Structure formats: structure tokens, C-alpha cells
Amino acid sequence: MDESTPPPPDIDAYTPPPPPSASTGTPTDFLKGVVGKKVIVRLTSGVDYRGVLSCLDGYMNIALEQTEEHVNGVVTNRYGDAFIRGNNVLYISAAEPL
Amino acid sequence: MDPSSSGIQEPFDLIRLSLSERVFVKLRGDRELTGVLHAYDGHMNLILSDVEETIMIVDPIEGGMDGQGTVKVAKRKMEMLFVRGDGVILVSPPSRT
Numbered sequence: 001m002d003e004s005t006p007p008p009p010d011i012d013a014y015t016p017p018p019p020p021s022a023s024t025g026t027p028t029d030f031l032k033g034v035v036g037k038k039v040i041v042r043l044t045s046g047v048d049y050r051g052v053l054s055c056l057d058g059y060m061n062i063a064l065e066q067t068e069e070h071v072n073g074v075v076t077n078r079y080g081d082a083f084i085r086g087n088n089v090l091y092i093s094a095a096e097p098l
Numbered sequence: 099m100d101p102s103s104s105g106i107q108e109p110f111d112l113i114r115l116s117l118s119e120r121v122f123v124k125l126r127g128d129r130e131l132t133g134v135l136h137a138y139d140g141h142m143n144l145i146l147s148d149v150e151e152t153i154m155i156v157d158p159i160e161g162g163m164d165g166q167g168t169v170k171v172a173k174r175k176m177e178m179l180f181v182r183g184d185g186v187i188l189v190s191p192p193s194r195t
Contacts, residue, residue, distance in 0.1 A: 085142050
């Protein structure tokens with residue numbers, strides 16, 4: 001056991017982690033990235049809203065365009081514009097590649 | 099400026115542009131409103147006039163699947179209404195096209 005201890009790591013051989021790719025960043029970076037893209041907004045009630053994210057604020061209030069309301073996978077309503085009050089939001093999912 | 103955002107910088111701009119217009123409001127408790135928007139604030143407290151409220155009343159069927167059951171729709175009209183903001187889920191302005 002005493003003869004088999006590995007050598008200490010060579011400090012000079014340390015390679016830093018790669019720079020962040022486009023898929024990493026803070027939650028805020030993600031949200032900035034999806035503005036203007038198609039998103040799926042799920043509310044805590046389970047209702048989904050699919051549309052183009054026009055903007056959002058610090059309360060996670062959301063403005064969507066060309067919005068479809070989906071309940072149990074069925075389109076139940078369409079809105080040209082929709083304001084969603086932030087407290088109802090469960091998540092925001094990108095519906096197209098960023 | 100993102101061309102898709104059509105001049106809206108924050109979500110409340112949508113509401114501001116809908117003042118004096120007829121809006122659709124989805125509320126907690128399976129209620130919907132349409133009415134003319136007179137005022138709002140940062141809580142989304144709303145003042146609406148010429149309001150029609152639509153209430154979906156779901157009678158769950160015994161042993162039925164989730165989301166099934168008979169749905170009754172009740173409507174009523176109000177001249178002037180204050181809506182407390184915490185009940186608001188969604189506000190949709192008239193189409194701006």
C-alpha cells in the first residue's frame with residue numbers, strides 16, 4: 001500500500017475547463033436568448049401557451065405573440081397577443097433551436 | 099430591435115396599448131371576462147366596464163377520467179368591475195393587425 005501511492009498531480013499539466021459553449025450560462029442568459037423565438041410557457045395549472053416570446057420582466061410576466069393555448073394537448077384558444085401574469089408560470093421552454 | 103416584438107419592450111406595454119379597448123381576461127377559478135379596459139396597475143388590478151363574465155362549472159363524473167365531466171357555462175354582466183390582480187392569469191388585447 002505504502003509504495004503504491006500515486007504521484008501528486010502535476011500543477012503544470014492542469015488544463016482549465018473549456019470556455020462556456022452557447023448552451024451554458026445563467027438563467028437570465030437563457031431568457032435573453034429565447035426572446036423573439038418560439039417558446040412553450042407552462043403554467044402551474046398545467047396549461048401550455050405556445051407562441052413567440054416578445055418580452056418578459058423581472059416578475060416573469062410574459063408577452064407572447066401568435067399564441068396557442070393547449071390543454072391536455074388540444075388547442076383550446078388562440079390569441080394574437082397575450083400577457084401572462086408571472087406568478088402563474090411554471091417554466092419557459094425553447095420550442096426551436098437557439 | 100427585434101422585428102417580431104413590434105415596439106413592445108416590456109409585457110405591461112401590451113396592457114398599456116389596450117387601454118380603452120375590449121380585452122379578454124382569464125382568471126383563476128375557471129372564469130373569463132371580456133370588458134373595456136379603463137385602468138390597471140403593477141399588480142394587474144384592473145378596472146373594466148361593460149363586462150361579461152363567463153364561469154365554467156365542471157361537475158366531475160364519478161370515476162370519470164381527469165378533465166372529464168359535464169361543463170356548465172354561466173354568464174353574467176356587470177357595468178363596472180374592479181379585478182384584483184392576483185386572480186389574473188392572462189390578458190389578451192384585441193388583435194393589433
